[in-house]
Amino acid sequence: MKAIFKREIKSYFKSPIGYIFLAAFMFFASLMFVFINLSAQTASMSGFFQNISMIFVFVIPVLTMRTMSEERKSKTDQLLLTAPVKITDIVLGKFFAAASVLLIGFLAILSYIFILKLYGNPAVAEIMVGFLGLFLMGLLYVAIGIFMSSITESQVIAAVSTFGVLFFIWFLGLIGLSFSSVLTGALSWLGKALDWILGFISVNQRFYDFTVGTLNFVPVFYFVSLTALFIFLSIQVVEKRRFK
Amino acid sequence: MKNKKNFRYSVNANTLIIGAIVIVLLLNSILIALNDKISLQLDFTYDEIFKLTDETKEIVSKIDEDVEILMITDGSDTEMYSLVRNILDKYTQENSKISFSEINYVKNPIEIKPYLDEMPTMQLGSLILKSAGKHEIANSKDFFTNNSQSNVERVVTGKLANFMDEYTISEIMLTSGHGEAAMTSANAIFEMEGYKTVSFDSLTENFPKDANSLVIICAPQKDFGAEEIDKLDKYLDNGGNVQIYFDPYHTGEDLTKLESYLAEEWGIVRSKNVVFDTQGIEGSQYLLAELGDHEIVKPLKEGQKRVAYIPANPIEISDTLPVYVEAGALLTTSNSAYSATMEEITANAYQKPSDSEKGKINLVVAATRKNYDLDGKETTGKLLVSGTAETFNSIVSDTRFANEDLLLNTIGWMKGNSANISIRAKILPSGQLMLERNQFWSWFVVLVVIIPVLLLAAGLTVFVKRRYK
Numbered sequence: 001m002k003a004i005f006k007r008e009i010k011s012y013f014k015s016p017i018g019y020i021f022l023a024a025f026m027f028f029a030s031l032m033f034v035f036i037n038l039s040a041q042t043a044s045m046s047g048f049f050q051n052i053s054m055i056f057v058f059v060i061p062v063l064t065m066r067t068m069s070e071e072r073k074s075k076t077d078q079l080l081l082t083a084p085v086k087i088t089d090i091v092l093g094k095f096f097a098a099a100s101v102l103l104i105g106f107l108a109i110l111s112y113i114f115i116l117k118l119y120g121n122p123a124v125a126e127i128m129v130g131f132l133g134l135f136l137m138g139l140l141y142v143a144i145g146i147f148m149s150s151i152t153e154s155q156v157i158a159a160v161s162t163f164g165v166l167f168f169i170w171f172l173g174l175i176g177l178s179f180s181s182v183l184t185g186a187l188s189w190l191g192k193a194l195d196w197i198l199g200f201i202s203v204n205q206r207f208y209d210f211t212v213g214t215l216n217f218v219p220v221f222y223f224v225s226l227t228a229l230f231i232f233l234s235i236q237v238v239e240k241r242r243f244k
Numbered sequence: 245m246k247n248k249k250n251f252r253y254s255v256n257a258n259t260l261i262i263g264a265i266v267i268v269l270l271l272n273s274i275l276i277a278l279n280d281k282i283s284l285q286l287d288f289t290y291d292e293i294f295k296l297t298d299e300t301k302e303i304v305s306k307i308d309e310d311v312e313i314l315m316i317t318d319g320s321d322t323e324m325y326s327l328v329r330n331i332l333d334k335y336t337q338e339n340s341k342i343s344f345s346e347i348n349y350v351k352n353p354i355e356i357k358p359y360l361d362e363m364p365t366m367q368l369g370s371l372i373l374k375s376a377g378k379h380e381i382a383n384s385k386d387f388f389t390n391n392s393q394s395n396v397e398r399v400v401t402g403k404l405a406n407f408m409d410e411y412t413i414s415e416i417m418l419t420s421g422h423g424e425a426a427m428t429s430a431n432a433i434f435e436m437e438g439y440k441t442v443s444f445d446s447l448t449e450n451f452p453k454d455a456n457s458l459v460i461i462c463a464p465q466k467d468f469g470a471e472e473i474d475k476l477d478k479y480l481d482n483g484g485n486v487q488i489y490f491d492p493y494h495t496g497e498d499l500t501k502l503e504s505y506l507a508e509e510w511g512i513v514r515s516k517n518v519v520f521d522t523q524g525i526e527g528s529q530y531l532l533a534e535l536g537d538h539e540i541v542k543p544l545k546e547g548q549k550r551v552a553y554i555p556a557n558p559i560e561i562s563d564t565l566p567v568y569v570e571a572g573a574l575l576t577t578s579n580s581a582y583s584a585t586m587e588e589i590t591a592n593a594y595q596k597p598s599d600s601e602k603g604k605i606n607l608v609v610a611a612t613r614k615n616y617d618l619d620g621k622e623t624t625g626k627l628l629v630s631g632t633a634e635t636f637n638s639i640v641s642d643t644r645f646a647n648e649d650l651l652l653n654t655i656g657w658m659k660g661n662s663a664n665i666s667i668r669a670k671i672l673p674s675g676q677l678m679l680e681r682n683q684f685w686s687w688f689v690v691l692v693v694i695i696p697v698l699l700l701a702a703g704l705t706v707f708v709k710r711r712y713k
Contacts, residue, residue, distance in 0.1 A: 015710070016703035019699050019700065020700070020703050023697075027692060027696035030695070031692050033691065034692060037677070038687055041677040042676065042677060043677055108695075115687060119677040120677040120678065128288075129288045212289065212294070213287070214286065214287050214288060214330070215286040215288060216284055216285040218284055221272065221275055225272060226268065229264055233261065236260065240257060
């Protein structure tokens, strides 16, 4: 896994992808920070956190689009699949490499706390919880991106489909769809069940607790378990290909 | 053979995938269900706004009748709803007798119609609390202050307490008929704390019989009659509680009888001078009071809280107090204060008149008087006298100071702290930045332009190097 991880990290910074991702991430995140916090002169970052999830929808596909699909396209996957490495190590190596690039972006935007400290008295513990939630959400998006990349050999399709999935789960939380208000009477159970499913899929709803400075075990488990699930699904997809 | 192997592999792989999905869904469902029962949340907010205070927990644990809380919404999902919902979840987790749901007033107007009369205007986010045929309305306009503070817990707990006999609303009686000032700011706090304020004319009506009540005389402009003074004295003899706030700018008739009563029966003398302190608060109309050694202000002193006042009458304590009377200062000025009449002060262009001495002056005094009836039964009347009403009225809404705490502590002291709710407002996650325009643009250029451009340039360099290698 270590070798795969090193190789992937190097490839991010030996190609423009890593730089483009970081530049886009920093540009959008900073744009939000300067307007939501500095321009409005507020030390609370909850508004920033509530909006930044949108950035992920656009930048994470850039980070993950080539992870698996490029190997397939350039046929290097055949070398990998026949090498004495476990599929799990391959997928985890790629996941941790993408997560590390994301972490670099995160460390950069952590500097916002110091800027707030210069001009006010921000609640640091509260903000750190927000950053933790954001990072967990980022990891889930990376796992989804890797999964989407594993099912196609086209980088463009991988990026577009990742964007589609991320946009869908982000948008669900925004529109506040409620089936229980439509399905009433004998179908009220169905309405409630559909609402539960929608609430479950909506990442923004799970992320909310972090944005207000509370660390809830339920969303932490949600992000970690879904990240693990998508990594597992990616492993299964690659495993299937090796078997074939 | 190969097909069979493929089939077996597919079955195994699909079973694994479905199993993993089911396990993830199941574990998440269990945790979500568990979270409805017990709090799995750690509160890192500055003032722990999502954590119930011990006082609330105590009250909530005593609820043994079902309580239904309904939040009026318009179907949208705002930050306010989420915040209130999050806090109310803690109540339902604390006691299963409490349930919480939301009601869309657009779709179910009939359901909330019976309660609309009790709301001056329909406020979204307001709560209807129902229990055992009774109901309470918590208006969302009381949930948040202009200073980014949350009163959600305070209001909800107060309303829940109203369903319980031991926390039934205590009355605060405000005298009328002497040109008393309105206690607008204090009234808002009384309401939140679950107190009911009642105005009564002490000339035509009797003082309350309940010794656990509280009577406030706020900035009277006319004197009290002998009969009223007699009723006041008897009320205090029976263990009553009275707070008298004087108006330092009072220009009406002298309050001779009231002042004489205080001086003779309680050893408390109101001076007609006005206190000025040369150690004011920079950039503020308020002056900073020093806290005395009385038990009422002890928690404020320990919490290093500040209490503000505006020019007040000095309140002196006689050297020889009447028998059974004990008195002490709650608030004093600093050592740099002086007192003089308004005429002297204006004649000296607000400078200290040469004949007045600087020193510490009492602003608010609290006293107790023991009384024994023929059977030897002891009762203690409690009296508080302030040289200005504003310390307990307009300044209580200024959250920079602990005047609100002082007011509630004086009431708690008078009522022996029995079954009072004293949950304070909590600071919401916010805070102001002091950033100048040029500093904003500097950060804009660094964060939004320079850093992303540098990163892009690095990417471009790598790209070019690779291409022409």
